[in-house]
Amino acid sequence: MRHRSPDFWSGLALAALGAYIVAQARGWDYLTDDGPGPGFFPLWYGIAILACSAWLVAFGKSPNADWRGTGRALATWAAVALSVAVVKVVTFAVAFGALSFFIVAVMYRRPPLVAALVAICTVAGFYLVFPFALGVALP
Amino acid sequence: MDVATGLLHGFALALQPLNLLWCFVGVLLGTIVGILPGLGPPATIAMLLPLTALMNPAGAIIMLAGIYYGAKYGGSTTSILLNVPGESASVVTCLDGYAMARKGRAGPALGIAAIASFVAGTVGVLGLMLVAPPLAKLALAFSSPEYFALMSLGLAMVVLLAGRSMVKALLAMLVGLWIAGIGTDVFTSQSRFTFGRMELLSGIDFVVVAIGVFALGEVLANMESREEAQVLPVPKGLRNLLPTMQDLKDCRFAFAQGSVLGFLVGVLPGAGSTIASFISYGVEKAFSKRRHEFGTGVIEGVAAPEGANNSETGGALVPLLTLGIPGSGTTAILLAALVLWGFKPGPLFIAENPGMFWGLVASMYIGNVMLLVLNLPLVPLFAQVLRTPIYVLYPLIIGISFVGVYAGSGSLFDLYLLAGFGLLGYLMRKLDYPSAPLILGLVLGGAMERALRQSLMMSEGSLSILVSRPISAVMLALALVVLMIPLFSRFNTWRLRAMEQEES
Numbered sequence: 011m012r013h014r015s016p017d018f019w020s021g022l023a024l025a026a027l028g029a030y031i032v033a034q035a036r037g038w039d040y041l042t043d044d045g046p047g048p049g050f051f052p053l054w055y056g057i058a059i060l061a062c063s064a065w066l067v068a069f070g071k072s073p074n075a076d077w078r079g080t081g082r083a084l085a086t087w088a089a090v091a092l093s094v095a096v097v098k099v100v101t102f103a104v105a106f107g108a109l110s111f112f113i114v115a116v117m118y119r120r121p122p123l124v125a126a127l128v129a130i131c132t133v134a135g136f137y138l139v140f141p142f143a144l145g146v147a148l149p
Numbered sequence: 150m151d152v153a154t155g156l157l158h159g160f161a162l163a164l165q166p167l168n169l170l171w172c173f174v175g176v177l178l179g180t181i182v183g184i185l186p187g188l189g190p191p192a193t194i195a196m197l198l199p200l201t202a203l204m205n206p207a208g209a210i211i212m213l214a215g216i217y218y219g220a221k222y223g224g225s226t227t228s229i230l231l232n233v234p235g236e237s238a239s240v241v242t243c244l245d246g247y248a249m250a251r252k253g254r255a256g257p258a259l260g261i262a263a264i265a266s267f268v269a270g271t272v273g274v275l276g277l278m279l280v281a282p283p284l285a286k287l288a289l290a291f292s293s294p295e296y297f298a299l300m301s302l303g304l305a306m307v308v309l310l311a312g313r314s315m316v317k318a319l320l321a322m323l324v325g326l327w328i329a330g331i332g333t334d335v336f337t338s339q340s341r342f343t344f345g346r347m348e349l350l351s352g353i354d355f356v357v358v359a360i361g362v363f364a365l366g367e368v369l370a371n372m373e374s375r376e377e378a379q380v381l382p383v384p385k386g387l388r389n390l391l392p393t394m395q396d397l398k399d400c401r402f403a404f405a406q407g408s409v410l411g412f413l414v415g416v417l418p419g420a421g422s423t424i425a426s427f428i429s430y431g432v433e434k435a436f437s438k439r440r441h442e443f444g445t446g447v448i449e450g451v452a453a454p455e456g457a458n459n460s461e462t463g464g465a466l467v468p469l470l471t472l473g474i475p476g477s478g479t480t481a482i483l484l485a486a487l488v489l490w491g492f493k494p495g496p497l498f499i500a501e502n503p504g505m506f507w508g509l510v511a512s513m514y515i516g517n518v519m520l521l522v523l524n525l526p527l528v529p530l531f532a533q534v535l536r537t538p539i540y541v542l543y544p545l546i547i548g549i550s551f552v553g554v555y556a557g558s559g560s561l562f563d564l565y566l567l568a569g570f571g572l573l574g575y576l577m578r579k580l581d582y583p584s585a586p587l588i589l590g591l592v593l594g595g596a597m598e599r600a601l602r603q604s605l606m607m608s609e610g611s612l613s614i615l616v617s618r619p620i621s622a623v624m625l626a627l628a629l630v631v632l633m634i635p636l637f638s639r640f641n642t643w644r645l646r647a648m649e650q651e652e653s
Binding site: 016017020024027031034038039041042044045046047048050051052055056058059062063065066070077078079080082083086087090091094095097098102106109110113114117118119120128129132136140144145146147148149 | 323327330334370374539540568572609
């Protein structure tokens with residue numbers, strides 16, 4: 011069952027990263043007339059990533075991660091990513107307000123009125139503090 | 150500049166009304182951040198870092214340092230009242246602090262935590278003031294090979310102490326080096342790992358990674374659970390918070406050893422305040438006449454770790470300011486802050502910026518006094534912070550993260566990166582990869598590559614330069630020894646036990 015452990019998969023992903031780094035670094039100068047080139051350092055840490063990840067794939071023990079609740083975390087992340095993706099189209103107020111509403115109403119199962127209040131108050135607070143009081147632009 | 154003159158200059162700067170205000174804002178924010186479980190000082194400092202670009206650098210570093218040490222005061226409140234550490238340095242305080250609170254002695258537990266923090270925090274600043282200037286003078290003899298060796302040693306120690314799996318810590322550090330390498334090579338103008346994106350030519354901003362991995366990653370990890378913890382009541386009135394004379398007498402040794410051990414552990418890169426507090430608790434228990442009662446509500450069991458984790462702050466600033474080597478995620482962010490404002494932490498930092506160094510030292514003395522005042526009579530008020538609904542808190546943290554990232558660059562691309570690094574931070578937590586080595590690899594990666602390449606230019610490509618110079622050879626040998634330590638089963642057992650205790 012080791013081949014299905016989280017260590018195996020994370021080791022495999024990191025091995026792919028290591029291979030990519032090594033492949034890229036091999037395309038750059040390793041040594042130049044002035045000394046080490048841009049490929050020198052990446053080649054070595056790429057090899058080190060490959061070696062460590064190979065060890066993890068072969069010998070890594072499962073960290074016994076508790077995956078309960080992961081769905082909640084990933085749903086929140088998806089909401090964050092979506093709000094970032096649409097912020098240019100719908101403005102920060104709408105994107106962030108909707109994200110706040112989602113967290114309060116869906117993730118914490120509070121009544122829609124409470125969620126709407128939290129969303130409106132946080133958005134208003136951000137506009138008051140950042141653009142108006144501090145002169146910092148919002149996305 | 151001698152110590153007395155330097156300190157006078159420092160107080161002249163730190164006592165300016167605006168700097169006093171920033172110091173107060175820093176320690177207040179730090180206390181609140183320390184109290185709130187799930188929001189640590191690295192996340193807060195990373196989120197606020199872009200906003201400090203508008204501030205005077207002296208005021209900004211005074212405020213950020215205030216958050217750093219203020220959080221350690223606040224962390225004890227949550228440990229004692231909730232049995233949940235407000236931040237990792239207060240984990241061990243839960244053992245006796247919460248037990249005292251359950252016996253109706255929450256007041257003296259909170260009181261002794263504040264007093265121990267004040268005493269040891271002040272000793273830590275004293276150590277910083279006395280040790281940093283001579284160490285900086287010693288480090289003036291360093292050249293590129295020594296810097297490379299020093300960074301290797303620092304990273305080796307961080308990797309060793311950062312997590313249960315050394316391979317995972319190494320991998321996290323190597324990924325940090327890779328992220329640091331994204332962008333245009335300063336020596337040859339070759340673009341590296343940019344995936345054809347113009348936005349990546351100037352590299353990935355440290356702030357984006359730090360906020361993503363620490364703040365967003367932490368929020369996502371905390372979102373897994375919907376539950377909110379129950380707070381034990383805090384006694385009202387200053388008299389009920391003050392420990393008795395007998396309590397203070399019992400804690401004499403804890404104050405002293407916590408102060409000294411905390412500072413010494415702080416100077417070592419990678420050890421950090423959590424380890425300082427565990428060691429101090431262990432020493433206190435080992436030498437106590439009532440060692441068998443530890444864990445049932447012994448006041449020394451609160452004083453020792455709380456003292457050590459505050460004294461550690463002064464120690465941790467020594468390698469940061471004199472060698473430019475951060476020993477933890479938070480000091481790495483402080484290093485990035487100093488670089489952002491145009492400073493170069495290292496052997497010349499104190500000589501070139503005496504006002505900044507001595508102003509920071511003086512502000513830490515003032516900040517510790519402010520924290521004592523805030524944390525004794527006002528602790529019932531701060532405890533109310535724990536009643537803030539988390540469904541209000543998390544959108545706020547996410548929003549501040551967005552603004553923090555966008556304010557630095559004005560680029561929406563950085564917000565996409567933020568979302569990506571947030572997911573990375575969450576997955577690292579789930580898969581047991583420590584985040585501190587990643588951040589340190591990222592912060593030190595550029596300087597480390599520069600130092601190595603400059604060294605090899607000096608030697609015309611011969612790696613022997615790294616081992617033919619005595620200081621560099623000794624440090625590289627030490628780094629190698631440090632990385633081989635886990636092979637010795639006895640030490641590794643101790644290390645793993647410490648990690649497991651921290652997690653439980």
